[in-house]
Amino acid sequence: MRTWIQSAFFVFIYFDGLFGRFLGGARLSRVTGYVCVPGYQCSACDWVSVGCPIGMLQYVMSRLRFFPFYAAGVLASVGLLVGAMPCGWVCPVGFAQDIVWRLRQKLFKRFRHVPDGLRSLKIAVLVVFVLALPAFLGGSRPWAENPYCDYLCPIGAATVAVPAAARHGLDAVNPDPWTWIRYGVLGVLVLLLLFVKRPVCTLFCPILAVLGRFNRVSLYRMRVDRDACVECDRCRTVCPMDLRIFEDPDSPECVRCLRCRDVCPRACVTFGRAARRRSPEPAR
Numbered sequence: 113m114r115t116w117i118q119s120a121f122f123v124f125i126y127f128d129g130l131f132g133r134f135l136g137g138a139r140l141s142r143v144t145g146y147v148c149v150p151g152y153q154c155s156a157c158d159w160v161s162v163g164c165p166i167g168m169l170q171y172v173m174s175r176l177r178f179f180p181f182y183a184a185g186v187l188a189s190v191g192l193l194v195g196a197m198p199c200g201w202v203c204p205v206g207f208a209q210d211i212v213w214r215l216r217q218k219l220f221k222r223f224r225h226v227p228d229g230l231r232s233l234k235i236a237v238l239v240v241f242v243l244a245l246p247a248f249l250g251g252s253r254p255w256a257e258n259p260y261c262d263y264l265c266p267i268g269a270a271t272v273a274v275p276a277a278a279r280h281g282l283d284a285v286n287p288d289p290w291t292w293i294r295y296g297v298l299g300v301l302v303l304l305l306l307f308v309k310r311p312v313c314t315l316f317c318p319i320l321a322v323l324g325r326f327n328r329v330s331l332y333r334m335r336v337d338r339d340a341c342v343e344c345d346r347c348r349t350v351c352p353m354d355l356r357i358f359e360d361p362d363s364p365e366c367v368r369c370l371r372c373r374d375v376c377p378r379a380c381v382t383f384g385r386a387a388r389r390r391s392p393e394p395a396r
Contacts, residue, residue: 114200114369118207125149125204129159148186151203152312152319154261157271166242166318167261173243174250174257187319191326195333199313199320200352200367205267209310210352216306224307225354226314231365237264238318255290263290266298266312274298309354313367324364333386334361334368341380347372357381 123130127140140161147162155164165183172180190198199206241260249256261268273295276284285291297316304311313320327333336358347357350371355363357372358380373381 114371117201118210121149121151121202122204122207125151125153125162126159127161129157148183149202150187150190150198150319150323152205152267152317153203154265154268154271156261156268159271166265167258169242170246170250170258170260174246177251187322188326191323191330193331195327195330195368196320196323196364196366197332197368199317199323200369203313203319205312205317206310206352206367209305209312212305213309213352223309226308226311231314233315234317234321237316238321242318260318262286262288263293264297265294266301266316269294269298310352314353314365320365320367324366327364327366327368328362331385332383334366335382335384336361337378337380337382340378342378344377346375346377347381350375 132139141155144162145155148165148168149162150165152166153160153162153164155162155167163183165187168183169180172178172183237260241264245256245259255262273285273291301311301316304315308314334357338358341358343356343358345356348355351357352369352371353365353367355365357363357366361381368383370383373383
């Protein structure tokens with residue numbers, strides 16, 4: 113089921129590239145281009161038919177100079193409802209990484225675990241490059257208007273800059289030497305696909321850095337019956353984020369793909385509406 117839903121969102125998000133040429137150049141983005149989909153995609157890509165929440169956040173803060181109510185509201189609303197679940201069911205980059213990992217698993221089984229400390233890198237990227245620089249320097253420094261998109265975003269490099277360079281040569285590449293950083297980031301993340309699960313999500317994704325913070329307060333949450341759990345580690349084996357869900361069901365790293373629930377031999381893992389805390393009864 114999840115693969116079908118991921119595929120459907122992938123087709124919707126990349127509709128302009130997949131089907132636009134067969135529809136006489138019609139572009140779905142003329143209607144849906146400002147729809148904020150809580151996934152990781154670059155709206156500068158000719159194939160993409162929806163808006164990029166990261167680009168929207170930067171643009172509104174740096175150029176329009178007010179709080180990005182729309183993009184922030186969409187992310188907060190989704191996060192309060194289901195936490196980081198879109199990262200496991202909607203995001204096209206997550207879907208692509210899952211496909212690559214399945215193919216990689218057919219070649220060899222062993223992989224590396226990412227140290228927990230490195231997972232905080234995406235939070236630093238979010239705070240500094242997506243929020244702080246556009247908010248405080250975007251109005252006076254051109255380089256700070258879209259710093260994440262211009263200098264770091266590996267998805268923009270993969271879906272916009274690399275294809276442009278392939279078609280038109282290196283003359284089509286931004287001459288600013290700092291933009292080459294994102295090619296380095298892209299190269300490192302592609303290389304890491306051979307060794308770790310979902311390296312883009314684990315180390316670099318600002319969307320997960322936002323939505324993951326809502327996992328502990330969202331309306332729908334993961335739950336583990338600790339009394340029934342035998343810690344067999346099957347959950348970690350199938351987890352795309354390499355987590356032991358029984359250690360922290362509300363982990364901000366969990367993308368709520370629900371694979372752990374499906375493979376649990378004792379049905380310890382559940383996903384549902386968070387139970388309300390009952391107020392203690394008054395003493396009689």
